Amino acid sequence: ASYGSYAKVMPSSIPQTPWSKxxxxxxxxxxxxxILRHMVEFMPMDLLSKSAPFLLANIFPGGxxxxxxxxxxxxxxxxxxxxxxxxxxxxxxPNGLLVxxxxxxxxxxxxxxxxxxxxxxRIFRKITKREALPCSADLLSKSSSYWGSAL
Numbered sequence: 001a002s003y004g005s006y007a008k009v010m011p012s013s014i015p016q017t018p019w020s021k022x023x024x025x026x027x028x029x030x031x032x033x034x035i036l037r038h039m040v041e042f043m044p045m046d047l048l049s050k051s052a053p054f055l056l057a058n059i060f061p062g063g064x065x066x067x068x069x070x071x072x073x074x075x076x077x078x079x080x081x082x083x084x085x086x087x088x089x090x091x092x093x094p095n096g097l098l099v100x101x102x103x104x105x106x107x108x109x110x111x112x113x114x115x116x117x118x119x120x121x122r123i124f125r126k127i128t129k130r131e132a133l134p135c136s137a138d139l140l141s142k143s144s145s146y147w148g149s150a151l
Contacts, residue, residue: 063093
């Protein structure tokens with residue numbers, strides 16, 4: 001993974017421009033440009049430890065734009081999978097991407113504020129609160145201005 005050679009499974013939901021901007025197109029794979037490799041952090045971590053959320057929050061205070069958690073969950077029981085998925089979802093920045101292995105999935109993505117954007121590549125996107133509840137605040141403000149102090 002740290003070398004950064006990936007199979008050519010380009011999600012149709014992501015425009016071609018970002019791929020060509022950051023990746024070199026090889027015959028059977030795509031590889032990130034060197035400048036992108038320097039922006040990626042690889043680290044060993046016990047995702048099931050009680051300190052993992054605190055460590056990650058200190059290392060990535062603004063959250064992560066992309067988390068690759070490929071072929072990790074298949075070695076865990078369901079309870080451990082749920083804990084790791086929750087941790088990953090919490091660590092994603094708004095609209096951040098979670099990439100799982102092809103044999104892995106999120107049982108209830110909406111419960112973690114995730115939506116699947118590419119089922120073949122197992123890519124999920126973090127839904128912002130506004131997207132998850134699109135009209136709650138707007139509806140309340142419109143109602144109070146319409147009904148005045150009656151609410």
